[in-house]
Amino acid sequence: MASTTITPTRMVLNQLKGRLKTARRGHKLLKDKRDELMRQFMDVVKQNKVLRIRVEEGLTQAFAAMQVASSIMSPEMLEQALLYPRQSVELGMDFKNIMSVNVPLYHFTTKNNDPSEIYPYGFAQTSGELDDALDKLARVFEDMLELAQVEKTMQLLAEEIEKTRRRVNALEYVMIPELEGNIKYISMKLEENENATKVRLLKVKEMVLQDAHHYKQ
Amino acid sequence: MGFKALGLETFAVESESEALAALRKLTRESDDYAIIYIEENLASALEHEIARYKDNPTPAIILIPGREGSLGLGQSALRAAVERAVGTNILGD
Numbered sequence: 001m002a003s004t005t006i007t008p009t010r011m012v013l014n015q016l017k018g019r020l021k022t023a024r025r026g027h028k029l030l031k032d033k034r035d036e037l038m039r040q041f042m043d044v045v046k047q048n049k050v051l052r053i054r055v056e057e058g059l060t061q062a063f064a065a066m067q068v069a070s071s072i073m074s075p076e077m078l079e080q081a082l083l084y085p086r087q088s089v090e091l092g093m094d095f096k097n098i099m100s101v102n103v104p105l106y107h108f109t110t111k112n113n114d115p116s117e118i119y120p121y122g123f124a125q126t127s128g129e130l131d132d133a134l135d136k137l138a139r140v141f142e143d144m145l146e147l148a149q150v151e152k153t154m155q156l157l158a159e160e161i162e163k164t165r166r167r168v169n170a171l172e173y174v175m176i177p178e179l180e181g182n183i184k185y186i187s188m189k190l191e192e193n194e195n196a197t198k199v200r201l202l203k204v205k206e207m208v209l210q211d212a213h214h215y216k217q
Numbered sequence: 218m219g220f221k222a223l224g225l226e227t228f229a230v231e232s233e234s235e236a237l238a239a240l241r242k243l244t245r246e247s248d249d250y251a252i253i254y255i256e257e258n259l260a261s262a263l264e265h266e267i268a269r270y271k272d273n274p275t276p277a278i279i280l281i282p283g284r285e286g287s288l289g290l291g292q293s294a295l296r297a298a299v300e301r302a303v304g305t306n307i308l309g310d
Contacts, residue, residue: 041302045299049292049295052291052295055281056282059282060282063282063283089225093251095274106252137220144281148254148277151277151294152277154298158301158302159301161301162301
């Protein structure tokens with residue numbers, strides 16, 4: 001492992017100890033972040049699931065109604081009726097911060113506040129079915145907008161969770177064990193040096209004593 | 218067609234390559250569009266383009282069922298996101 005490349009000194013040992021402490025704290029924080037993100041994510045997923053089903057059902061109904069309308073009216077008439085919209089939608093966007101993930105918040109404003117403005121045609125030449133279809137579409141549109149917001153939030157959160165999870169795992173299974181291994185290696189090496197020094201001192205003392213007093217065992 | 222009456226901008230396409238061109242135009246050449254709804258039956262051809270914008274805050278590309286009804290692609294996107302985050306499918310479907 002990397003322990004072969006480190007120099008076994010007290011300074012490095014202290015540095016490594018500091019890094020281990022930081023890594024442990026970072027690991028704990030990231031783990032908390034991951035858990036909280038996951039909790040939020042599950043909420044969003046549930047919301048998304050409900051909304052998606054609602055939108056798909058609503059749209060299917062709206063399209064079916066449109067089909068009915070187009071079978072009653074001639075295609076030219078239908079096209080003419082819808083050719084120029086009277087309503088227009090402005091979409092505004094803000095960002096909301098969920099655990100440092102910026103997720104979009106949409107709010108739309110329609111140019112004309114009158115809800116009947118979705119019908120861009122005179123009622124004389126069109127069938128009631130078309131009104132019905134547009135009405136359904138208008139209602140499902142609000143859900144669609146919310147779906148867009150929730151789905152984007154979900155995707156962004158998923159990305160962030162994936163990133164955080166990788167970091168947590170890297171710290172837990174690579175960084176921290178490696179640091180611990182290195183610390184162990186250094187402290188053992190230092191102990192070994194200490195023992196060697198002690199033995200050498202004993203030996204020297206013996207030699208000095210022998211020189212001074214011709215002391216022999 | 219009906220969305221136009223609601224005040225949305227619609228882009229009618231006739232082929233997959235046209236759809237790709239239209240989507241590229243909307244995403245690359247302007248920042249004016251925050252949400253793009255695409256019918257599911259076109260989405261399989263546009264997968265790569267859609268995946269590029271998955272991690273960007275804008276635009277949100279949302280699949281909606283086409284005239285033929287839902288193909289389940291929207292739900293599979295949801296499942297994919299869960300799988301990505303959790304590592305496994307925990308929704309049980």
